[in-house]
Amino acid sequence: MHRPKDGSGGIIDIVNEKKPPEPFGNFIADKKTRDLVDACLSSVATEEQRDQLSKLIVESQEACDYYIAQCTMVSQLLTYSKNVQDIKPELPTIERPQSNRHMISGWIIAIAASVLIVFIGSYSQWNTRDNVVNVAQSEVVGEMLSEIGIEQTKPVALIMGKRVSIESGSSEVRLLNDVSFSIAAPASFVIETANQCRVWQGKMTVSVPVGAKGFRVVTDHADIVDQGTRFGVAVNPETGTDVAVFEGRVDLASQSAEKRLEVGRAATIATDGSMSRMQLVRIDTFEASNVSEDSKESTISSVQDNIHSSDVFGYYRIVPNGFGEEQPAYVDRGHQWNGVTADGLPRELLGGDYVMPFNNDKVEKEIEVTITLSRAANLYVLFDKRAEIPKWLSDRFVDTGEEAGQDEGGEVPGFKTHKRTTIGSGVSIDAVFSVWKSHEPLKGDIVLGGLWADKPETTITTAEEISMYGVVAVPVLD
Secondary structure, eight states: OBOOOTTSTTOOOBOOOOOOOOOOOOOOSOHHHHHHHHHHHTTOOOHHHHHHHHHHHHHOHHHHHHHHHHHHHHHHHHHHHHTOOOOOOBOBOOOOOSSOOOSSOGGGHHHHHHHHHHHHHTTTTSOOHHHHHHHHHSOEEEEEEEEETTEEOOOEEEETTOOEEEOSSEEEEEETTSOEEEEEEEEEEEEEETTEEEEEEEEEEEEOOGGGTTOEEEOSSOEEEESSOEEEEEEETTTEEEEEEEESEEEEEOSSOEEEEETTBEEEEETTSOEEEOOEEOTTSSSOOOOOGGGOSOSEEEEEESOOOTTOOBOEEEETTOOSTTEEOOSSSOOEEEOSSTTOSOGGGTTOEEEEOOGGGGGOTTOOEEEEEEEEEEEEEEEETTSOOOHHHHHHEEEEEEEEEEEOOOOOTTSOOSOOOOSSTTTSOOEEEEEEEESSOEEEEEEEOOTTTTOSOOOHHHHTTSOOOEEEEEEOOO
8 A cells, every 4th residue: 555645635545556457257146146246236135134244254255256246247347328427536545334234335336336346446455254245335426626736636435424635626526426626734524424524624615516506515613515516615623614605505504593594694703603694705715726826916815894793794805907898796786896897897907906896785885894904005996886976986086987787687596687797808798897997096995885875865775776896906017
């Protein structure tokens, strides 16, 4: 056995790679043994039958070879008949169970069989029957592919109940129920059941298809139950758990509070179980950062507002160097920024840091949004032309005469719309925004007001016809 060198993150020991021998295994005359193997591979075996087969393949080389051959045949037949692509993971080292467990999960015979095929390939080097029993009694629930820098490891099988630690880099996990998540080091997790993952540490972004609704992520501080969505979870043993919803919704519970988080909402659960609003989501909050060391400092270093209601959980997202065509405009909508015409967005905005606000804040008359700039920059406000210009905007910014378009829609669960976004500048523009620029380069804290700051009152009906403003910062070159 050896531990993979640079690129594995020290995740799981794998079997030495050697040329696999030819498949083997002969027909066995004993009908009782054949029936026992068939029952276990068909997931109709009793606990007693599974125990019998476990003992049999330890005691009988003939039975062991027959069992492996049958697994091979099942895998090949399923592959040919269903055109299923083999996972072919490297075989992880598996500790011998302390109690009797199911040998093979009936709902995923094909994958369990493929793991055994990998075992067959290494059989000449790893030929004790005890190990055959351990593989048979372990349930493969998916695979993991890891990256460290530009290096990428081979996929490894994920075993139910087997704790995984990631020391560096990040990994992509794909479960057999089509749930997938990225998880960044340092991290420690285990797939406890086909529908539940426990995380002790790490940053992860989870995508759950409709068919896997109800997938659960459990930490020491929180219980997160998916309701058909994409969401982020960041676990720090010392401070607690952060949760943000990018699409759909999740049900969130701690020892002292429960809350349903919709798209665009985020919460922090402290180690004592208290739950509070998480105002800011950075690009590396829930995933490994791909930003180079030279450009790690974002021009926009922070965003916060003055809303302190216990019912408000909307967050802001900072996107460094990200403003451009087809980029998402809000954390709670599927709207995108686009050029009003085929000429595209104003060139001076392209590549600037920008803020994805909570679009529902357009109805907050008293809101004050504080943008913190880490270095001198021209600050731009993209203001919906369907709304009246507030005094705070006209006093401190100048209308450049440029315009930015917004393509409304997108597949965001929880917000029904008949509109769909379309690729291309000037192709599907539903709203036009005027581009306002600060009179001079700014640095430090800049406070922006609400859309209705000058109005004695407004109605939600009127506000729903417009959108919250966008913010872009472009640093001034020295």
